[in-house]
Amino acid sequence: MNHLPKVTIIMATYNRARYVVETLQSIQNQIFKDWECLIIDDGGTDATAVVIAPILAQDNRFKYLHRPDTYRKGLPGARNYGLDVAKGDYIIFFDDDDIVHPQNLELSVLELSHNEVSFCRYIREVFYDTFDYNFDYSKEYTSFYINEKDVFRLLNQELPFNSCAVLWKKECFFENRYTEHLLHAEEWELYSRILSTGITGISIEKSLFFARKHSDSMTGQYFRLDPIRTLSNIDAIVLVLKNLKEKSLINDPIIRYFIAMSHGYTEYDLFGKIMRELEFSGYNYLKWRLFYFILPLRFKITKLKKRIIKKN
Missing domain, CATH: 3.90.550.10 (Spore Coat Polysaccharide Biosynthesis Protein SpsA; Chain A)
Structure with a gap:
């Protein structure tokens, strides 16, 4: 045997x-x-x-x-x-x-x-x-x-x-x-x-x-902004959210994390894909839409505070 x-x-x-x-x-x-x-x-x-x-x-x-x-x-x-x-x-x-x-x-x-x-x-x-x-x-x-x-x-x-x-x-x-x-x-x-x-x-x-x-590694190709791998990354994000939704594991920290990430993919409408996958509408949609728009301002304020603290 x-x-x-x-x-x-x-x-x-x-x-x-x-x-x-x-x-x-x-x-x-x-x-x-x-x-x-x-x-x-x-x-x-x-x-x-x-x-x-x-x-x-x-x-x-x-x-x-x-x-x-x-x-x-x-x-x-x-x-x-x-x-x-x-x-x-x-x-x-x-x-x-x-x-x-x-x-x-x-x-x-x-x-x-x-x-x-x-x-x-x-x-x-x-x-x-x-x-x-x-x-x-x-x-x-x-x-x-x-x-x-x-x-x-x-x-x-x-x-x-x-x-x-x-x-x-x-x-x-x-x-x-x-x-x-x-x-x-x-x-x-x-x-x-x-x-x-x-x-x-x-x-x-x-x-x-x-x-x-x-330079020939898979991650090397991605960080050279290979559009095919960028689209793959977006597909993976949507699949992750779909799985977590099915298992009732979606929570606010996870949503905030992916919405913050979506600012790096504005030309691919990742934010819209996230909202559609999570089936948000009404109050929840407006809540996260507001979070999405305010986030860049919060980033700028945080950077400004760090600069002020560093100077002092």
């Missing part, structure tokens, strides 16, 4: 021949050994297949797959395919250009094994250019629990849920999948949806993943 791995690592890849081998080697260096890594090629045209061939031949825990056309092109579609073929009890998503701490799976699996929780979150750091492999192997760290009351902290990035910084129990994805048409904020939308179902998790205060920053 074939052995089923405890953990499935899902790695979507697209033209990352330059970095992917280093990432795969960091996965091979995991102290916890009971895993499979599904490398899902999203239609790349570079030498990825060639450079990873020696690793595939040496280590059968790696599987190189191509995203079928039944899944939409893009990171969400590739990851959804990975979810559908994953064999592990636990799921984690790694990017194809980053570095994984050797204790990543060891400590995350340990937390899920010892606690009645559905996911383990940890700290993700970023690096540029060459990575310093001077890892901290300490097993002493603090932790705290997370539940649906923390959805807003996830949404406003007070409690970031980076895709590569959470180990999930597989059942978290039985009813939840990535929204495949989203090309930005797809993780933010999905993870807020999962957390809103009432599951609980644990967050450990230890850096276990290191994200490489470079």
